[in-house]
Amino acid sequence: MRPLHVDHDGRRLAAILHERATATGERGVTAAGGAAMPAAAAAPAALLVCNPFGQEAVRVHRMQRVLCEQLLRGGLPSLRFDYYGAGESLGDDEQADPAGWVGDILAADRALRAQTGATRVVWLGARLGATLALLASVSARPADRPAGLVLWEPVIDGAAYARSLSCDHERALRSSFGPFLRRARRRDRPQWIGFGVGPAMREQLEALRAPLPPAGLPVAVVGSPSADDAARFEPPLQAWCERAVAQAVQAGLPVPRRVTLSHQFDWTAEDALNTALVPAPAVRLLRAEIEAMR
Amino acid sequence: MTEPLLSPVDAGGDAVRESLCQFGNAGQLIGTLTHGTDLGERTPDVGVLLFNAGVVARMGPHRFNVKLARRLARLGHSSLRFDLSGQGDSGAAPGTLDYHGQTAQDIRDATERLASETGARRFVIVGICSAAQAGWHAALRDPRIVGLTMIDGHVYPTRWTPLAHRWQRWRERSIGEQIAFIGRKLRSVLPGGTPIVDPIPSADGPPIDDDVPVAPTSRDEYARGMQALADRGTRSMVVFTSGWMRYYSYTGQFAATFSRYPFCRSVQLEFAPQFDHTLTLLESQDTMMEWIEQWIAKC
Numbered sequence: 001m002r003p004l005h006v007d008h009d010g011r012r013l014a015a016i017l018h019e020r021a022t023a024t025g026e027r028g029v030t031a032a033g034g035a036a037m038p039a040a041a042a043a044p045a046a047l048l049v050c051n052p053f054g055q056e057a058v059r060v061h062r063m064q065r066v067l068c069e070q071l072l073r074g075g076l077p078s079l080r081f082d083y084y085g086a087g088e089s090l091g092d093d094e095q096a097d098p099a100g101w102v103g104d105i106l107a108a109d110r111a112l113r114a115q116t117g118a119t120r121v122v123w124l125g126a127r128l129g130a131t132l133a134l135l136a137s138v139s140a141r142p143a144d145r146p147a148g149l150v151l152w153e154p155v156i157d158g159a160a161y162a163r164s165l166s167c168d169h170e171r172a173l174r175s176s177f178g179p180f181l182r183r184a185r186r187r188d189r190p191q192w193i194g195f196g197v198g199p200a201m202r203e204q205l206e207a208l209r210a211p212l213p214p215a216g217l218p219v220a221v222v223g224s225p226s227a228d229d230a231a232r233f234e235p236p237l238q239a240w241c242e243r244a245v246a247q248a249v250q251a252g253l254p255v256p257r258r259v260t261l262s263h264q265f266d267w268t269a270e271d272a273l274n275t276a277l278v279p280a281p282a283v284r285l286l287r288a289e290i291e292a293m294r
Numbered sequence: 295m296t297e298p299l300l301s302p303v304d305a306g307g308d309a310v311r312e313s314l315c316q317f318g319n320a321g322q323l324i325g326t327l328t329h330g331t332d333l334g335e336r337t338p339d340v341g342v343l344l345f346n347a348g349v350v351a352r353m354g355p356h357r358f359n360v361k362l363a364r365r366l367a368r369l370g371h372s373s374l375r376f377d378l379s380g381q382g383d384s385g386a387a388p389g390t391l392d393y394h395g396q397t398a399q400d401i402r403d404a405t406e407r408l409a410s411e412t413g414a415r416r417f418v419i420v421g422i423c424s425a426a427q428a429g430w431h432a433a434l435r436d437p438r439i440v441g442l443t444m445i446d447g448h449v450y451p452t453r454w455t456p457l458a459h460r461w462q463r464w465r466e467r468s469i470g471e472q473i474a475f476i477g478r479k480l481r482s483v484l485p486g487g488t489p490i491v492d493p494i495p496s497a498d499g500p501p502i503d504d505d506v507p508v509a510p511t512s513r514d515e516y517a518r519g520m521q522a523l524a525d526r527g528t529r530s531m532v533v534f535t536s537g538w539m540r541y542y543s544y545t546g547q548f549a550a551t552f553s554r555y556p557f558c559r560s561v562q563l564e565f566a567p568q569f570d571h572t573l574t575l576l577e578s579q580d581t582m583m584e585w586i587e588q589w590i591a592k593c
């Protein structure tokens with residue numbers, strides 16, 4: 001693993017590159033915008049990991065690292081990074097916004113290609129990260145599009161997602177404070193489970209709808225089975241998949257794969273205890289989908 | 295390997311410079327250096343070390359370490375927040391040290407790195423939960439560590455802790471809830487009633503609840519260590535939140551436990567039931583950062 005910065009448009013992002021060191025030990029220094037030393041041996045394919053939001057990114061961090069390490073053992077390098085205003089990247093919580101994060105994905109993709117020489121990059125996105133990956137793939141020039149998208153429980157309706165985060169915030173406080181919640185000193189500062197929320201984040205989420213993927217782009221959608229029908233996803237995701245399939249069928253192109261993950265991942269859990277940080281079924285499934293696209 | 299600094303980038307209104315680095319014997323450790331703003335002759339020489347709280351990566355619970363590092367940078371304090379071996383983004387250590395030995399080695403390596411990068415000669419550690427305990431052990435071994443903030447670190451219940459905990463919980467109930475509780479309690483003692491289980495730690499000895507990391511340090515060992523730190527001038531701030539309420543349930547518990555030791559008078563103690571263990575509320579984060587900022591000024 002090697003830390004590097006991705007610089008673009010005055011935004012400095014922290015990233016971790018999973019790569020094999022060259023025989024001479026030489027390694028690049030900066031990503032986009034910086035003078036790079038010779039990169040590791042060219043790889044035809046690589047993986048870009050698009051984080052979810054806030055506490056969901058905290059929850060999935062370890063699993064993504066393990067997944068990247070496993071993929072590297074199979075010869076696939078990868079890049080994990082934090083969006084502006086998130087994780088180790090510069091920017092305050094309140095400066096974060098989905099539109100800016102879409103630009104961050106495209107910049108991170110360029111950095112990954114520059115560092116590894118990859119010509120085919122698969123994007124893996126979880127939750128909001130999956131939705132942003134979709135938006136980025138739509139806005140990217142055809143030559144810059146990913147080789148495929150693996151979307152893990154993408155957020156379909158941003159407004160509904162914002163409401164669920166508000167509920168999860170209250171749940172997290174009840175869980176964390178226990179009987180002492182009334183002692184908490186709360187003001188009116190917008191926040192979701194420990195992370196500040198600026199007006200741009202809230203407004204853009206309210207208007208966010210997951211677009212359909214670019215025609216012909218290989219897509220795998222990973223989701224949990226619906227409580228009512230194990231063969232289907234929950235209604236919003238199921239409906240989105242059906243629209244994506246219809247679009248592909250109409251164009252005579254390969255249809256998105258729907259993959260069911262029976263493991264229920266608690267995306268916003270605060271507690272590290274009694275919850276799987278690296279659920280093996282999820283790692284296995286995501287790895288298989290990514291390797292199928294490389 | 296440290297990435298060369300580029301021009302300062304705006305990070306919330308002020309210029310904060312950050313760079314990523316790799317260090318440790320095998321280069322397995324990954325960290326982020328936040329460079330203190332140059333305040334001219336007033337530039338402090340105290341560097342700040344931050345690392346994983348439990349299994350959370352170096353950014354800390356809810357990004358607290360990031361926010362703290364940048365706030366302190368504006369006061370001139372450089373910091374290194376890093377992932378311990380095998381955690382966050384750091385690789386596993388190649389050696390044969392056990393967890394505690396490796397943690398101590400990692401903190402030493404980070405101290406050296408921060409010293410060489412910034413010229414800092416004195417250091418403080420701010421740790422939450424397991425990081426508080428690890429920081430305490432590191433401070434005992436390294437006289438350059440002149441300050442230690444321990445949030446929900448070592449905790450030693452007294453015979454009054456269970457009673458005070460019950461009282462604290464009772465205070466949280468409304469009159470209606472109190473009446474309902476008394477009703478349930480009375481029904482539970484009637485024939486056929488279901489006993490109410492109240493997981494309160496025993497009065498003496500370690501907590502009985504095994505879902506919380508228990509200090510592997512005995513009360514006497516902790517006291518001797520704290521005294522040694524105080525004797526050499528290391529300042530300590532000890533904070534207990536509502537997350538540790540089962541184990542620390544009243545303001546005077548620390549003094550009741552350690553009053554016979556002189557160090558007790560020099561420790562800044564904050565009993566903070568208005569915070570939770572991971573500082574979920576932004577208001578908690580702000581207040582904690584204010585406390586740390588003021589405390590570091592005394593170091």
